[in-house]
Amino acid sequence: MRRFFAAFDSFVFKSFDILGRSSRSEYWCVMPVLWAVMLGLSWWDLRGIWNTLDGGEMPSVNPLAYGSVLFILLTAIPRITLAMRRLQDSGRKGKWAGLPYSAGFLALMGILGLATSGAFVPETDFSDFEIPAALLVNPTSTEALVLTVFEFVKNIDSIHFVGAVAPTGEVTSAIGGSATADASMLLPALFVMGMMFVYPPIALLIYLLFMTFASDNDENAYGLPTNFTHGPKSNAKGEHNAFASYAILTRTDQKPSAAEVAARKQEVHSLYEQRVLRRRQQN
Numbered sequence: 001m002r003r004f005f006a007a008f009d010s011f012v013f014k015s016f017d018i019l020g021r022s023s024r025s026e027y028w029c030v031m032p033v034l035w036a037v038m039l040g041l042s043w044w045d046l047r048g049i050w051n052t053l054d055g056g057e058m059p060s061v062n063p064l065a066y067g068s069v070l071f072i073l074l075t076a077i078p079r080i081t082l083a084m085r086r087l088q089d090s091g092r093k094g095k096w097a098g099l100p101y102s103a104g105f106l107a108l109m110g111i112l113g114l115a116t117s118g119a120f121v122p123e124t125d126f127s128d129f130e131i132p133a134a135l136l137v138n139p140t141s142t143e144a145l146v147l148t149v150f151e152f153v154k155n156i157d158s159i160h161f162v163g164a165v166a167p168t169g170e171v172t173s174a175i176g177g178s179a180t181a182d183a184s185m186l187l188p189a190l191f192v193m194g195m196m197f198v199y200p201p202i203a204l205l206i207y208l209l210f211m212t213f214a215s216d217n218d219e220n221a222y223g224l225p226t227n228f229t230h231g232p233k234s235n236a237k238g239e240h241n242a243f244a245s246y247a248i249l250t251r252t253d254q255k256p257s258a259a260e261v262a263a264r265k266q267e268v269h270s271l272y273e274q275r276v277l278r279r280r281q282q283n
Helices: 002-013 024-054 067-074 076-089 094-115 133-137 142-154 168-181 183-197 199-211 244-251 258-275
Strands: 120-122 159-161
Touching (some): 002 024, 024 067, 024 076, 024 199, 076 094, 076 199, 094 183, 183 199
Antiparallel strands (some): 120 159
16 A cells, blocks of 8 residues: 555656656556546546537537546646656656557547548438538637537437448449559558557557566666665664664775775776766676
């Protein structure tokens, strides 16, 4: 339980630390709780929006009026920095923390592409569908856009998905004709479809795999491991001597011998070659 609260303490107070390290326990004690809260708040907000629309009213156009949006925004930076520290703890670059966000963006583009590709056709002429004049004047107006969506939702019952309605022969001939006419567009189209529908799940799996990698036991470019114990070590009985580190003060007047000076210089030279010049020590 202490480790659980320590993980949340690190999550909050290291929100802007992008150069440190976080162990697996720090990540997996925090993120499942955040995911559960996000899902719960999203379900609550969607339920409220649906009930508002079902009552013939327009929901709030202010995104900050919804708890899920507020929670996602408040935890955005700590979540990203926690993922970066977890990656750095296993010896990898923090830039891989952007995988789930790129996957979510491409998946959203794929969904919007399907929704506007002509697969959804109306059974009515939408004679009662009113497009706000503000949307025609200013397409970037959030309020006008929400009003348009509201009008669309009112007519949602007249929309249906048309799948394989056409006969098989007609579909085959249409595909063959389009492939012959636009053969040069086949590979780019397949690439775009792959990026939108194949890349997101693969990227999420890779990201979750990175989060499960073990920590580097030794110091790396991002510092010491989070489970590194500082201070004097315990003796055979498990007792600690709080004054053991002060013993060096009794030797401040002692001058090191020539052999000790040479050994220290050699140690500094070896550390410089290994950590600055990145040279491996030859046996």
